[in-house]
Every structure is written in C-alpha cells, then in structure tokens.
Amino acid sequence: MKILLVGGGGREHAIACAISKSPKCTKLYCAPGNAGIAAIAECVPIGVMEFDKLVAFAKEKEIDFVVIGPDDPLVGGIVDEFENAGFRTFGPRKNAAILEGSKAFSKDLMKKYNIPTAAYETFDDAEKALEYLRTKADFPIVLKADGLALGKGVLICEDLAQAEAGVKEIMEDKKFGSAGNRMVVEEFMTGREVSVLSFVDGKTIKIMSSAQDHKRAGDGDTGLNTGGMGNFSPSPFYTKEVSDFCDKYIFQPTVDAMAAEGRAFHGVIFFGLMLTPKGPRVLEYNARFGDPEAQVVLPRLENDIVDVFEACIDGKLDQIDLKFSDNAAVCVVLASDGYPVKYEKGFPIEGLDKFEGRDDVFCFHAGTKFDDAGRIVTNGGRVLGVTALGADLKTARKNAYDATEWVSFENKYMRHDIGKAIDEA
Numbered sequence: 001m002k003i004l005l006v007g008g009g010g011r012e013h014a015i016a017c018a019i020s021k022s023p024k025c026t027k028l029y030c031a032p033g034n035a036g037i038a039a040i041a042e043c044v045p046i047g048v049m050e051f052d053k054l055v056a057f058a059k060e061k062e063i064d065f066v067v068i069g070p071d072d073p074l075v076g077g078i079v080d081e082f083e084n085a086g087f088r089t090f091g092p093r094k095n096a097a098i099l100e101g102s103k104a105f106s107k108d109l110m111k112k113y114n115i116p117t118a119a120y121e122t123f124d125d126a127e128k129a130l131e132y133l134r135t136k137a138d139f140p141i142v143l144k145a146d147g148l149a150l151g152k153g154v155l156i157c158e159d160l161a162q163a164e165a166g167v168k169e170i171m172e173d174k175k176f177g178s179a180g181n182r183m184v185v186e187e188f189m190t191g192r193e194v195s196v197l198s199f200v201d202g203k204t205i206k207i208m209s210s211a212q213d214h215k216r217a218g219d220g221d222t223g224l225n226t227g228g229m230g231n232f233s234p235s236p237f238y239t240k241e242v243s244d245f246c247d248k249y250i251f252q253p254t255v256d257a258m259a260a261e262g263r264a265f266h267g268v269i270f271f272g273l274m275l276t277p278k279g280p281r282v283l284e285y286n287a288r289f290g291d292p293e294a295q296v297v298l299p300r301l302e303n304d305i306v307d308v309f310e311a312c313i314d315g316k317l318d319q320i321d322l323k324f325s326d327n328a329a330v331c332v333v334l335a336s337d338g339y340p341v342k343y344e345k346g347f348p349i350e351g352l353d354k355f356e357g358r359d360d361v362f363c364f365h366a367g368t369k370f371d372d373a374g375r376i377v378t379n380g381g382r383v384l385g386v387t388a389l390g391a392d393l394k395t396a397r398k399n400a401y402d403a404t405e406w407v408s409f410e411n412k413y414m415r416h417d418i419g420k421a422i423d424e425a
Contacts, residue, residue, distance in 0.1 A: 002026060003019055004031065006066065006078065008030070008033050013034065013295075013365050021305070022305060027042070031057065036363070065089075068090065090312060102182075104182050115249065118186045122183070129183055140188040142187070145170050146181065149179045151215070152224075156188065190276060194211070195273070197269075201312045201316065207251065213228050213292075214228065245279060266315075296329035300325045302325055327392075328390050330396040333384070333385050346377050349383070350407070350409065351406045352376060361399060364385040368380075368383060383409065383412075
C-alpha cells in the first residue's frame with residue numbers, strides 16, 4: 001500500500017523506519033519530512049497544518065493509508081479531514097485528541113471518572129487565578145496553559161512571586177498564544193516521572209513500553225523545559241506492581257471514559273505518570289507518540305507496525321499479540337547550542353554515514369534539511385536523536401554516548417547525564 005506520513009521530526013523518522021520495514025508498504029511519502037526521512041521516503045514540501053493541500057496530495061497519489069505524527073494537526077482535526085475524504089487514517093479524531101488539546105478537559109475527565117491525578121482548579125480569568133494563588137494555594141504549585149505549547153507550557157512556581165509572574169506570562173502576555181486563554185493550577189506532586197505509550201482501538205488498550213524523559217535543557221535537570229533532551233526505555237521504576245495498578249485504575253478507565261463521553265479514542269495514548277508516595281498519578285495525556293519516546297520504543301517493536309495501526313482503526317487490537325524485544329534503548333538528543341531559546345541553524349553535519357546499515361545504533365533526524373549544495377545541515381533546536389540498543393540500560397547508555405561522538409556540527413549541544421537514574425534503580 002501507498003502510505004502518507006504527516007510530520008517532520010525525530011518521532012516521524014522513527015515511525016517512518018518502522019513503516020518502511022512493513023511488507024505492506026510499497027511506497028512511503030512524508031510531509032514535510034526531513035533530510036533523514038528522505039533516505040527512506042519521498043518527502044513532500046507541505047506543512048502539517050495545510051490540511052487542504054495534504055488531502056489533495058493524498059487524492060493525487062491515490063494514498064491507501066495515512067499516519068499522523070504531531071499533536072497540532074491531530075488537535076486541529078486533520079484525521080476528520082482525511083476520513084471525510086475517504087482515507088483510512090491512524091490517529092484520534094478531533095473530539096478525542098482534545099484529551100491532549102485541553103488540559104482542563106483532561107483534568108475534568110479524570111475527576112468525573114475517578115482516575116488518580118493531582119488536585120487542581122481551572123481559570124479563564126487572570127484576576128481570579130491570582131486571587132486563588134494569593135489566598136488558597138500551597139507552594140510549590142504548578143501552572144499549566146490549557147492548550148498546546150510544545151511541551152513548554154508548564155511552570156513550577158516555588159512561591160507567590162513566581163506564580164504571579166507565571167499568570168502574567170501565560171494569561172496576560174499570552175506567551176503560548178491562545179493556549180493560555182485558560183489555565184490549570186495544579187498541586188505539585190513529588191516522585192519519579194514515567195511515560196507509558198499505548199495503542200488504543202476505541203475500547204481495547206495495549207501497552208507498548210515505559211520510558212523516562214529528561215525535559216530540562218541542562219545537566220542535573222537544570223535550565224528551561226524543552227521538548228525532551230533524551231530518554232531511556234524501559235523504566236526500571238515501572239514495576240509489575242505499578243503496571244498492575246495503572247492497568248486497573250488509569251489505562252483502561254481512561255479508554256472507557258473517552259468512549260462513555262462519545263469520544264472513542266483510536267490511536268496512541270501517551271500517559272505521563274508521576275510515581276508518588278501515594279501511588280501512580282496522571283500528570284498529562286498526549287494523543288500521539290512522544291518525541292523522543294518514539295525513538296526508544298519503536299526500534300524495539302517486533303510486530304509489523306502497519307498491522308497494529310490497522311487494528312487500532314478497525315477495533316481489532318485484541319487480536320494483536322504486541323511484542324517488544326527484551327532489551328533496552330537510550331536516546332541522547334543532539335541540539336543546537338542555545339535551544340530552547342535562541343540558536344543558529346544551517347551548520348553542516350558530519351559523520352552521519354557511520355550509522356548506515358546498523359541495527360543496534362540509530363540516528364533519528366529532527367531538525368535537519370538539505371542545503372543548496374545538497375549537504376545535510378542543522379535546521380532546528382533539536383537536531384538529531386542518537387539512539388542505541390543494549391542488553392540492559394547501562395549497556396545501551398554507553399552505546400548511545402559512544403555514538404554521539406561519531407557526529408559533529410558547529411554548535412552541537414547535549415546533556416551528559418541522560419539515564420543517570422538508571423544507576424539509582
């Protein structure tokens with residue numbers, strides 16, 4: 001079948017690699033793609049939010065199957081557009097993608113269906129939010145922009161002064177645009193964060209694997225929040241006890257809640273969890289593969305991913321025996337120095353050829369493109385995701401860091417402590 005993948009980041013490169021292994025895929029297109037994806041797919045210069053152009057392209061090429069990578073088009077209703085035009089599409093429709101698209105919606109859903117999460121209040125008036133913070137809040141406290149903010153719309157405030165500045169940033173200065181029209185004020189939870197990715201077909205949920213992200217830009221979890229500077233999978237802290245609790249009180253109840261609300265979810269649900277002293281709690285939901293979580297989970301998938309995608313659409317996920325290799329993966333993101341604020345682009349990248357033909361080390365492209373001379377150059381804050389497999393997490397971590405030395409570009413920056421928690425397990 002002819003498949004169109006929408007997106008152009010490291011997540012989409014990982015998805016594209018998985019799709020390209022499927023005997024069902026005879027031709028793969030990617031819009032807009034990047035310089036790495038171009039090695040395995042025909043990249044098309046159409047943006048992820050250009051729905052009309054994407055649907056027209058699918059019609060022109062007689063595409064059989066569409067896969068959506070990023071959150072913005074999912075929340076914007078791209079799956080509805082493709083399905084209404086007759087295309088089988090993997091991803092949640094707009095009325096289900098709201099699980100990620102509105103933090104207020106997801107918190108209200110959890111409250112209604114008794115899914116464990118942090119205590120919260122929602123505000124669409126800055127003055128009322130400030131009044132609450134000044135009179136009723138315990139610090140530290142968490143402020144979250146309601147809508148999508150590239151993973152950066154969450155502020156942890158240590159005191160009232162920081163909280164007041166946060167309200168101004170989110171609701172008055174609109175740092176995150178319309179995402180800040182509403183704001184969730186949430187209890188600060190302590191514990192270890194774990195991500196769990198799952199496939200969902202509207203009623204059945206199958207867990208892929210756990211992972212642990214590193215959001216802050218600097219070593220020792222310092223600096224600003226980013227889209228993610230690296231991660232590892234599986235998480236040693238995601239024990240059978242935790243898994244059993246989540247299956248019973250979080251995973252299936254979330255799928256059932258969405259179905260009960262008339263918002264049947266077909267696609268990937270990413271559960272951001274906090275393992276608190278009182279048990280697991282939901283921090284957030286994402287309605288798609290994480291980035292860079294996809295880069296450590298998908299290389300370990302043993303199934304034909306197209307079979308799994310189709311089962312999610314058709315409500316037949318219960319017939320799939322989901323299998324992952326019994327090993328570990330670590331991803332270290334190579335970024336442009338200055339990310340996530342200000343950075344230069346356009347630097348040539350050397351050493352990418354060393355990854356060719358390897359099935360244990362991968363270099364997933366995120367912010368890359370071809371320059372006029374045909375060289376691969378940097379084109380974003382997060383440039384590459386160097387991912388390595390290993391028999392265990394420590395081996396995978398060593399393999400990943402060794403491989404980061406194969407690649408060079410002028411303003412290369414990375415964290416040197418990805419997977420430090422592995423030593424504490």
